[in-house]
Amino acid sequence: MDKFTKLTGIAAPMPLVNIDTDMIIPKQFLKTIQRSGLGKNLFDEMRYTQDGAEIPDFVLNQPAYRKAEIIVAGDNFGCGSSREHAPWALLDFGIRCVISTSFADIFFNNCFKNGILPIVMPAEVVAVLMDDAKKGENARITVDLEAQTITTSDGQSFPFEVDSHRKHCLLNGLDDIGLTLEKAAAIDAFEAKNKTLHPWA
């Protein structure tokens, strides 16, 4: 998992509420054998017509937002199925941070497993960030995980909350596997002991 420390990037405004995981990545793309490669189908049905042409109005199709790394969204982002394909698709597109007033629980957890920082902010702050995001590609928002602050393009700064263990994992790029690998010495010792005790195993 990639580290998340400080990010200054373009933020795409998506004021829609209840953006569900079916919208984020429709079910026909779940048959993939990869976690990567889903970015091209992120928001597929909102992003393309039936015959695959881009829908120009959709925010991520607009020139200003094609390289967005942050999404500022309406309430209850990521509701619906538990598919981990949703954060996989966001990450593959290049999104590292989603800011909303609320998230669906499973999606919220899945984000942390994949190096994406979901941030819950009060409605009035989300409104300020939404307006800033609407300014387009010159209005870069800065998310500083170490300091736990979001700073708008014109220098307004807002503090945010994050679970300390999850913060530690993101700052150091540690997923469960990363954390377990920190215990490699214990695993080595177990294997060495087992070689003598149960050599057939």
Next chain:
Amino acid sequence: MTAPRTLYDKIWDDHVVHQAEDGTCLLYIDRHLVHEVTSPQAFEGLRMTGRTVRAPEKTIAVPDHNVPTTLDRVSGVIANEESRIQVEALDKNAKDFGVNYYPVSDVRQGIVHIVGPEQGWTLPGMTVVCGDSHTATHGAFGALAHGIGTSEVEHVLATQTLIQKKSKNMKVEITGSLRPGVTAKDITLSVIGETGTAGGTGYVIEYCGQAIRELSMEGRMTVCNMAIEGGARAGLIAPDEKTFAYCMGRPHAPKGAAWEAAVAYWKTLFTDEGAHFDKVITIKGEDIAPVVTWGTSPEDVLPITGTVPSPSDFTGGKVEAAQRALDYMGLTPGMKLTDIKIDTVFIGSCTNGRIEDLRAAAAILKGKKIKDGMRAMVVPGSGLVRAQAEEEGLAQIFIDAGFEWRLAGCSMCLAMNPDQLSPGERCAATSNRNFEGRQGRGGRTHLLSPAMAAAAAITGHLTDVREMMAETV
């Protein structure tokens, strides 16, 4: 002296690598079985992070869920594009990461839970995991075995450990002996009928008692296979001489002095006198009849002599569930189970796709023909089971009776390959799940034993195999 421990306690204790303050443990995994459907993203994850498989020698991969089982498979091309890609991905991942592999073309290929024991990968006292819920099968050897998700598959590939909290202990004792015509499948379905599909949630079950001891290893695998259908994390049976005899000489079982040392350890794997169980269930072996399922949950079990229940026979949420099941299954309350007509018979799966299962079915089918218009197939659990059945003359019995004699795989157990039921088609199946749509959209599944499946194939309706046995004797 240490306090008396259960079999589960002992295996658990012997695999703890690290224990955190909140009781979360890092558990060492001895065998990791891998198939094509739940592993691609895990291998991809390793690639993305530049990680390797920590113990490729303890990792065993085999394609089974998606593979066609028709004879034209030997031409080597899987017609369904998505299935083909998943199988090819496993080919490549197995090669790139250097894990043990049984490709489609290998005679040892088969359902992962049949291949593991057959090749001697599964041994008593081990921890065994697989990205598949029916990993519980391996508990028949006194191995702690359970299913895991794709993220955990990646975790095990990378670290050979799993982050786990310990479950509670449950004992299921089957006393006495089974009556003629009653099999391991009837035991395991009857237990689920007794506990319900959530009765085992939070537990590891140890099956014990005379009737369990009297089962062959194949039968014990059938019992443990469906522990998960009762909601349990795993099922276990203490190893004994039968277990050792089954393991001895298998390709990956220890040999010589190592074998002696292993057996000495395996003999310590039993529940100590006085060990604590959080829940105990006792069933008399004599009371178990050949059973079938009537509904869409494995707990919807009745003796074949019974009648279709009415929703009013139930209470709480089950009333509505029973009504929905009856509608889906197209059954009327009060109708005799033996009056239920069958269109298709499926013999196979990791529950009942082993040699003993085929022998039991063939014993009923010998010299008989399946009902006119019946569609019937046997899908052996592995290429080696298939070869052995051919050698024993069982294949010919099936073919003469009118069965299709297939190649190994999961096949109609989950209908991910082309073997599917059409809407309304009614199937007597030796597999483990009768969920809505499990064997194909709108398909209707009755779970039963291989002998009972064979009987239904002959008569065209659900049948009490004991009557047929009386005929043949």
